[in-house]
Amino acid sequence: MLAAPKARWSLVADETPATGGGRTRTEVERPQRQTRAPLIALGGVEKVYRTGKLEYRALRGVDLSIAAGEMVAVVGPSGSGKSTILNMITGIDRPTAGTVTVDGQSLNDMSEEELAVWRGGNVGVIFQFFQLLPTLSALENAVLPLDFIRRGSKRERFERARHNLELVGLEEKVDNLPAELSGGEQQRVAIARSLAADPRLIVGDEPTGNLDTVTAAEMFELLERLNREGKTILFVTHDRELAARAPRMVEIRDGRVVDS
Ligand code: ADP
Numbered sequence: 001m002l003a004a005p006k007a008r009w010s011l012v013a014d015e016t017p018a019t020g021g022g023r024t025r026t027e028v029e030r031p032q033r034q035t036r037a038p039l040i041a042l043g044g045v046e047k048v049y050r051t052g053k054l055e056y057r058a059l060r061g062v063d064l065s066i067a068a069g070e071m072v073a074v075v076g077p078s079g080s081g082k083s084t085i086l087n088m089i090t091g092i093d094r095p096t097a098g099t100v101t102v103d104g105q106s107l108n109d110m111s112e113e114e115l116a117v118w119r120g121g122n123v124g125v126i127f128q129f130f131q132l133l134p135t136l137s138a139l140e141n142a143v144l145p146l147d148f149i150r151r152g153s154k155r156e157r158f159e160r161a162r163h164n165l166e167l168v169g170l171e172e173k174v175d176n177l178p179a180e181l182s183g184g185e186q187q188r189v190a191i192a193r194s195l196a197a198d199p200r201l202i203v204g205d206e207p208t209g210n211l212d213t214v215t216a217a218e219m220f221e222l223l224e225r226l227n228r229e230g231k232t233i234l235f236v237t238h239d240r241e242l243a244a245r246a247p248r249m250v251e252i253r254d255g256r257v258v259d260s
Contacts (some may be wrong), residue, residue, distance in 0.1 A: 037104065039201060039232050040066040040089055045098035047084050047255075058084045059095070060255040066234060068200060071227040073243035074236045076252035082236040085252065086205050089234065090123050091115035103200060120149040124194025126235075128206035130186040132178040138165060138189045139174040145196035164192035168222060184215035191222060202226060204235035208242060216242065 047059035058081045066072055074082050087093035088100050091107045100107040103122060110118060119125070124145075132141045142161035146152060152160065165174050168188040178186050187207060194202050204223070208216035220242050227233045237243050251259040 038065040038101075039068040039070075039103055040064065040234070041099070041101040042085070042088065043099040043101075045085075045088055045095045045100060047081070047088070047093070048096040058255055059088070062088075062098070062252075062255070062257055064250065064257055064260065066232065068232050069227075069230065070248055071224065071233040071246050072235075072248045072250055073246035074234065074250045074252060075238075075240065075243045078238075080252045081255040082252050083205055084255075086203055086234070086236060089201075090125055090203055091119050092125075117149065120145050121151070121197045122199050122201065124191075124197070124199045124202040124231075126187070126190045126194050126202065126204040126207045128209040130178070130183075130190045130210075132186055132189055132193075134178050137175050137177060138170060138181065138185075138192075141178070141189050142192040142196060144193060149197060151197060161192065161196060164195045165189070167195070168192045182215075183211050184218060187211060187215075187219055188222070191219075191226075195226075199231075201232045201234070204233070206236055206238065208237060208239060220245065 042062050042064040045059050045062040045064075046057065049056045049058055062081075062085060064085070074085065076082050084093065088095055088107075089102060091100075091102075091110065095108070105118065105122075107115065107118075133144070136144075139158065139161055142165055143157050146157040146160060151157070162171075162174060165171060165188075168191050170185060170188050170192065173181060173185060176185075178189070181189065187210075190207075191202075202223070207223070208219050211219060216239065223233050223235065235246075243249050249259070250257060
């Protein structure tokens with residue numbers, strides 16, 4: 001028999017643990033980092049980029065553990081390896097050595113195609129420049145991940161996307177094209193899109209980097225709200241003030257974690 005479905009539009013992370021042991025909603029909201037299997041685990045991750053004969057060691061043995069329900073800011077100088085770490089966690093890129101496990105799933109063992117499908121269903125990704133398709137409306141952009149993973153009927157996909165746009169306060173703008181939206185509104189569409197498959201994990205690469213201070217603070221508050229509702233949030237930022245407001249800060253220097 002099928003298990004009872006979750007509440008349809010719940011933002012709370014799926015409470016079924018990846019690897020044994022029960023978990024309550026309260027525990028998801030108040031992470032106890034060391035007491036259970038992490039949602040994200042990087043072990044001895046190295047990344048070497050080769051350009052012609054030149055080699056560049058972008059990551060030099062990164063160990064990092066992040067529990068479900070955490071909100072983590074990743075900081076460090078430009079070129080220190082922050083985006084590379086995010087790309088390891090989202091499976092956009094692969095480590096040269098070391099292990100990457102997300103939600104009990106070893107990304108090392110997956111093919112490119114498996115990674116793409118896994119990412120579509122399990123990780124919401126937001127970027128500095130929003131990466132919206134310019135010819136599609138806010139609603140059409142927000143539905144894209146569901147089309148990719150083919151989840152639900154067409155009607156259900158649009159209902160879900162519309163609901164997510166409401167969650168981020170854009171119910172009035174569902175039919176607008178990206179060019180008809182402010183930067184903050186475009187990032188809200190991107191956040192709605194990241195929520196499409198109801199992933200446990202939202203990853204942001206400088207999600208406030210292209211926004212003015214007030215809008216950046218609003219975006220941070222929206223991420224905080226999603227975190228309170230159960231999402232694990234990991235984001236790179238140059239903004240030390242915003243980073244300091246996150247419950248946990250991970251500092252990267254020269255491809256290493258120097259503080260976590
Ligand atoms: P950050 O996000 O901290 O600014 P990145 O993770 O983007 O840093 O990059 C870390 C280092 O790896 C940089 O020196 C960058 O030039 C290098 N790098 C990143 N991607 C590539 C690539 N595809 N090919 C070669 N070098 C790269």
